[in-house]
Amino acid sequence: MMDRPVKxxxxxxxxxxxxxxxxVYEKGGQIVGAIDxxxxxxxxxxxxxxxxxxxxxxxxxxxxxxKMMIDTKPDIAIVTTMSLLSDIKDAFLLCAKLGINAxxxxxxxxxxxxxxxxxxxxxxxLAKKTSCTITGSGYQDIYWGQLISSIAGSTQTIKKIKGSSxxxxxDYGIALAKAHxxxxxxxxxxxxxxxxxxxxxxxxxxxxxxxEYLPSYMWNVNGWLxxxxxxxxxxxxxxxxxxxxxxxxxxxxxxxxxxxxxxTGMSAVVTTNTKEGIVIESECIGKVYSKEDYxxxxxxxxxxxxxxxxxxxxxxxxxxxxxxxxxxPDVINAKPRLFDNRKFWGVKL
Numbered sequence: 001m002m003d004r005p006v007k008x009x010x011x012x013x014x015x016x017x018x019x020x021x022x023x024v025y026e027k028g029g030q031i032v033g034a035i036d037x038x039x040x041x042x043x044x045x046x047x048x049x050x051x052x053x054x055x056x057x058x059x060x061x062x063x064x065x066x067k068m069m070i071d072t073k074p075d076i077a078i079v080t081t082m083s084l085l086s087d088i089k090d091a092f093l094l095c096a097k098l099g100i101n102a103x104x105x106x107x108x109x110x111x112x113x114x115x116x117x118x119x120x121x122x123x124x125x126l127a128k129k130t131s132c133t134i135t136g137s138g139y140q141d142i143y144w145g146q147l148i149s150s151i152a153g154s155t156q157t158i159k160k161i162k163g164s165s166x167x168x169x170x171d172y173g174i175a176l177a178k179a180h181x182x183x184x185x186x187x188x189x190x191x192x193x194x195x196x197x198x199x200x201x202x203x204x205x206x207x208x209x210x211x212e213y214l215p216s217y218m219w220n221v222n223g224w225l226x227x228x229x230x231x232x233x234x235x236x237x238x239x240x241x242x243x244x245x246x247x248x249x250x251x252x253x254x255x256x257x258x259x260x261x262x263x264t265g266m267s268a269v270v271t272t273n274t275k276e277g278i279v280i281e282s283e284c285i286g287k288v289y290s291k292e293d294y295x296x297x298x299x300x301x302x303x304x305x306x307x308x309x310x311x312x313x314x315x316x317x318x319x320x321x322x323x324x325x326x327x328x329p330d331v332i333n334a335k336p337r338l339f340d341n342r343k344f345w346g347v348k349l
Contacts, residue, residue, distance in 0.1 A: 109136025
């Protein structure tokens with residue numbers, strides 16, 4: 001608990017940050033600093049980035065981030081930049097070094113132990129030494145995680161958990177769109193995206209241990225669900241399939257037109273088998289939307305009884321950012337006896 005506004009530093013000032021910074025202010029928090037690598041925004045007032053009045057806080061270059069954070073002494077950093085742990089490791093390691101809590105929309109950070117265990121362990125151990133908490137949150141925290149585990153908690157017998165969720169890559173920036181193969185012709189998609197998963201279980205584990213694996217979002221979600229539900233994973237695979245459309249689609253994020261028949265994005269299906277006999281099959285579909293597309297989220301827990309939950313047309317961007325900002329008190333107050341140490345890694349002692 002605090003008797004003053006929570007002080008926040010924003011890592012990355014792109015599309016998601018516009019929401020997270022506004023939500024921080026609306027919750028009574030205070031943005032004390034912002035960091036970016038884009039020369040077009042460095043030095044600008046964050047109010048200009050947010051599209052509102054000046055806030056008296058300038059965007060700082062990454063090279064000056066450490067000094068700014070030492071000077072401003074934030075309670076927590078929000079990291080809204082990339083989707084892979086390796087891409088945000090410098091931000092996390094800087095926060096851990098300085099003993100500053102951090103929460104990120106990075107999808108892999110939700111449960112990185114099953115996709116990049118060595119880097120996760122490095123950040124975790126450093127965070128423990130400096131008594132801060134590092135974690136990932138966002139849409140998956142509630143709509144692919146907590147909500148599903150709650151349904152499972154009211155089910156007598158579970159045979160299978162099956163989920164599917166779709167989102168528009170246009171809403172999240174160019175890095176995410178490219179990670180989904182948007183704009184690639186099908187041959188290139190097969191070589192750069194799909195071929196990564198046509199490997200043996202042994203080779204996949206070697207790649208994971210090396211820190212070079214490229215998990216789809218559901219890879220980490222399935223791992224989180226198994227940890228949450230006390231399931232023992234015996235095998236896990238993923239398959240990425242290109243999504244196409246019959247007509248050309250203009251992508252403002254990619255700055256190009258995706259030609260008819262080329263990949264607008266991908267569907268990634270992750271299948272997890274467990275020692276307990278429960279199978280988790282989850283799919284995320286990220287693509288440049290056509291005029292007919294909209295966000296969807298549907299999960300079924302099969303067993304006694306069967307239960308299906310559908311979130312119709314979720315505002316995925318807003319729900320992602322709202323989840324992150326609303327999690328801030330949990331992260332600041334995190335203690336081992338309250339939270340799974342595999343999710344809130346580096347929890348305070």
